[in-house]
Amino acid sequence: SSSNSFSAAVMTGTDVSADTTPFFSDDNEGEGPTDNGVGSPQPEEEESASGVSDKRAKLTVAVLCYINLLNYMDRFTVAGVLPDIEHFFSISDGTSGLLQTVFICSYMFLAPLFGYLGDRYNRKLIMCVGIFFWSLVTLASSFIGKDHFWALLLTRGLVGVGEASYSTIAPTIIADLFIKEKRTNMLSVFYFAIPVGSGLGYIVGSEVDDVTGDWHWALRVRLQHQTSHCLSLFVVWLFAMIKCFLSELNVSLCLPPHFCFSPSFVLSTFGFTTVAFVTGSLALWAPAFLFRAGVFTGEKQPCLKAPCDNSDSLIFGIITVVTGILGVASGVQVSKMLRIKTPRADPLVCAAGLLLAAPFLYLSIMFAQASTVATYIFIFLGETFLSMNWAIVADILLYVVIPTRRSTAEAFQIVLSHLLGDAISPYLIGVVSDSIKKSDSYMWEFRSLQMSLLLCSFVAVGGGAFFLATALFIEKDRHLAENYVSLCIPSAVVVVF
Template structure:
């Protein structure tokens, strides 16, 4: 293969992951906008912190986790591009519907609908990226895709706060939701499906969607792969506090420092954007380089980052000035975000190509069930429970005790690091990559 052909394939793969990143950004804009709108929603609908936690996490997680595996089963057999495009359309429409609700339960069910749509966006994207990049570049590619988390969350906070401040929270949902529809069209019209398993030494049947195994067969395979469960548990515990922070930090800045919605949007939006982007990129870059010599680095890098994040975030919670709190939270966010690229790359390494969408959905099931379903609600519950003792500082202590999730995550990742070095990985060391052109105007 000529050098120019390889370079063309690399540029095409990067362009493909850029389109998926844009979709992921809108995924998290729609997912996290509710955090900065929590205070006006609470006032308008007369909710308490437990209800906010249910609506912000449990409602989303219920249908996200229950529909992700069936959708992933379909993605291992049909066009992943089409599934992603349809999913973007659904979550965008349900986000817009959140702006029309009149009660807690109407908002709860609208958020469930957002979860239904987003269930088809992430796992198929993971599998798609694994077929765009060879093993030695997957952690960096997954990290690039994972930038959708901090960028989308920050934009949700920025625009949600700005629109709510100038119009109202209902308009914020409607405008942000409808803005995602052109992205669905972009994915459908420009992204081309790459060959499955094109960089792997998997059997030839792995390249045939019709030969894809059932959910039970994949689950049986995963049962024999303890590193998968430890990676998933570590990511889930990390997400429990990370999602909890994403949802509750706007309220923390408002209650602790008396900031208005505009200032809250600026403070926490920049924490997510600066800390999240730097942490995810650094984690992916370091993970790729260390994993060349030691596969366990896919778990060791996240463990070190989270261990350092614990004291940093604890100090940020009790900083005397909002600027010092902002600096500490930004650094803590950077350390706590380093796991995204290495962990998702590690998941793709330990299963063959025809199992990746289902394996990713099982991973996301665990991550979101614990992360979104438990983390946001637990912090809200503890805040209400400790209000009598700590009064206005109840949310601070709730988040402080929530750092136990990071401790559990560190333990799980350290155990996974030992096992990963002994797992069989699916890669192709000798075959030359064929260029893929992810952009195509043809119908898929």
């Protein structure tokens, strides 16, 4: 009976409201083999930790990774054609930085709402609605004239609605499907999409701009990816709608004492904030900085007529893809090997990544006026070490926060890391650059941006210190989270539709 099921859930600490099934699941999935009295039970597929088949769990991860890839392509196509956008709208560095800041602010302020909803209601439906809205707004952003820069800012802000609904929920679905090292491996695959998608955004944006001579087409080609994105989600949407019609959601009132204010969670969140600060600054300004360096050294011509020279966006995009793959993979592998010697491996690897990235980022900025090749080499090394953090930070959150509050914890981390990280860093770098600039000469356009970007190296050092502090508390907090038993009081049953 339903009362017995609830009693069992309370005794075992199970959240009766959790939506742990993947996108592609049957109603009877997770049940054991049945014997109808005729013959022996048929062999079944291997099951994952959630009780669903391993094949279906991996298919769910593949869909989530594909959407995450398109997510980051969408986010950085604009950065890939930033010189053209500045020329088209005749805007300053500070105003250019608002493009990223407006998007991140919308994204981070809506993340707590979707985190709250994701812990209590059907996560598949929430994600599908948010992503559908995100796709519509992306369509609108490709038809903006030079007198309506405010409209571009508005559409960039609205894109944050869809991304907030996705980013807070997707990692928790993966966490429900896999445990231990397999979960770490799947999260690393999921987070590969961040650097790869970011790099592809630069590449696609810059190449389409070069071919068409109009940066608007970079956004319109991106829409083709969004269209295929929506088609792939149609099946997901259909399954979610069927589930909503056929099932009920029990909403539980749980107030766990060990939520997200454990020292390791807070400190790792501050550490991840510095990663967001640095990556946000580089994502928007690195191609523009490299272009200005080329003009300063005489290797490139100033952008007097569209399209501008976007070769730096192409090269930076390729570097971002390669370093992302190397960084995420090496971070996970080094952490696995180090866990044999110490349970504090995860925060120590994150700290090492940031502390090693800092000097290479500094050298890449200072060498830009002397050697283009050296600059790209140092950027390659700096971004590789920086990318070691992505999958590991996500795994830390998942094992120091109890399962029934992971979406809320994801939202809390998103808000803090973006509020103090990449929500302010692109705009801050642009404002500092404008304040340092003493004239509109090509020399000062390069020098001012160069000096403002040096801030990233010092922020990275601070991030390393936060992760070193995290290592002091990680064992205790993990133990508390793993041994927490929830006692939930059921509320009224809510029937969707």
